Amino acid sequence: MGGLGLPCFQHYYWAANARALVYWQEGDAQELSANSPPWVAIERSGVTDSSLPALLFAAPISPAISGVNNLIVLNSLKIWKQIKLHCKLPETSVHAPVYCNHAFPPSLSDTSFKNWRLKGLNTLKNLYINKKFASFAMLKSYFSLPDTDFFRYLQVRNYVRTNIPNFISLMEENKLCKILLGSPGSKKLITSFVDVFAERINFTTDSLRSAWEGELGLRIGSEVWEEGLGRIRTCSINVYGCALVPDPQIALFGHSPSLRNCSISMQTTVVYGMVIAKKVILRLWKTDKVPQFKMWLSNFTEIIHLEKLRYVVGFSNKFCSIWQPVLDYLSRSKVDPNTRSVS
Incomplete structure (x- = not known):
């Protein structure tokens, strides 16, 4: 894993x-x-x-x-x-x-x-x-x-x-x-x-799914749950700057039936964006500070260079299809990945 x-x-x-x-x-x-x-x-x-x-x-x-x-x-x-x-x-x-x-x-x-x-x-x-x-x-x-x-x-x-x-x-x-x-x-x-x-690891997540269903007041389908677990195991941290209809399943699991009509690249970047958002929340969980959008972007810029290295050998086209919209957004927002700052 x-x-x-x-x-x-x-x-x-x-x-x-x-x-x-x-x-x-x-x-x-x-x-x-x-x-x-x-x-x-x-x-x-x-x-x-x-x-x-x-x-x-x-x-x-x-x-x-x-x-x-x-x-x-x-x-x-x-x-x-x-x-x-x-x-x-x-x-x-x-x-x-x-x-x-x-x-x-x-x-x-x-x-x-x-x-x-x-x-x-x-x-x-x-x-x-x-x-x-x-x-x-x-x-x-x-x-x-x-x-x-x-x-x-x-x-x-x-x-x-x-x-x-x-x-x-x-x-x-x-x-x-x-x-x-x-x-x-x-x-x-x-x-x-x-x-x-x-x-060989036998770990059941049924109790976790039941707990989330009770917390959210909705039923989480097996397909959505398994897909969300799979994405958690295989993704690295990044972000995608796009507007989405608020969906608790996307926020928690990075996957939802509402994403099925989106491209694979967009689905990939959306789930990574949710992951880094949860990372920011966890860092401030025990404090009285409120997570801010610029913190989300700043955390994202910390790993964009690593992502480029991961895709640069033989997968440059894939890197562009996933990351170019994000890079364009950072450029418009005057976010410099090299300085890791947000203006």
């Missing part, structure tokens, strides 16, 4: 660390890709009886048993444990590797599982064909496995059956796992993690 919604710093802390875990998917590769940072090789060398992907997706065990002797890896695993508890992830994922998996001891002593990896049978998910756990005959045909691997198939089948409930059918992909298995260089990676973490 960002913008005007108070950010959860723990989520950003988790996300910053989880970003490094995205590189762990290459931890059991024969050779690291050219794009992998050098520290991936260092962390991989600090794990002897397991692999980095196994530490992520297989059931955790004692670091001494899994052969983890790298302090950074140990700290990453502590944070990963917190994330798993928060997101209620299963102990074992279908993305756990078949080879070099601490939770599947045969994979550490039997090099035939290494041959499985070389043939493309890398993870438990590869054991599923058409979202069903494949028979040995199907895997034999698909991956060219020898008949002598039938006992190894029974071993891995028992491991999956023991650790994954209802293992016969492939479970729906988890959002967090999708991000972890994505490209480490993808844009908005931190934001993607934070959004997933925020989804």
Whole structure:
């Protein structure tokens, strides 16, 4: 969560660390890709009886048993444990590797599982064909496995059956796992993690809506309420100088059915104007001073430069569509954003 919604710093802390875990998917590769940072090789060398992907997706065990002797890896695993508890992830994922998996001891002593990896049978998910756990005959045909691997198939089948409930059918992909298995260089990676973490917060606002309905003496529709909450979470502070018919729903939530016929740019600037107005009111809430219009404009000019920086990279047209009417108004009102004063 960002913008005007108070950010959860723990989520950003988790996300910053989880970003490094995205590189762990290459931890059991024969050779690291050219794009992998050098520290991936260092962390991989600090794990002897397991692999980095196994530490992520297989059931955790004692670091001494899994052969983890790298302090950074140990700290990453502590944070990963917190994330798993928060997101209620299963102990074992279908993305756990078949080879070099601490939770599947045969994979550490039997090099035939290494041959499985070389043939493309890398993870438990590869054991599923058409979202069903494949028979040995199907895997034999698909991956060219020898008949002598039938006992190894029974071993891995028992491991999956023991650790994954209802293992016969492939479970729906988890959002967090999708991000972890994505490209480490993808844009908005931190934001993607934070959004997933925020989804796990169960906070109902029904009581707040009821309280506002009682205070205002009107019914607030679910659509207006959800739209208002959404705008609060995504907007930054700015203002729009336009005349509107007084509407308590606009003042409180930044959204109302009366705005539906307005342009998106106007709706955006209106909700930001309401936000900065409430900010001015809160600053003087415990004093005997009355908020003045020039205070509203002055607060607005404090952040106009930041807004320009936010839009200047690739979004200059959007900045103009939202802010040009405001800048024109400030010019007519002889408000100088550089001096932050109102004449």
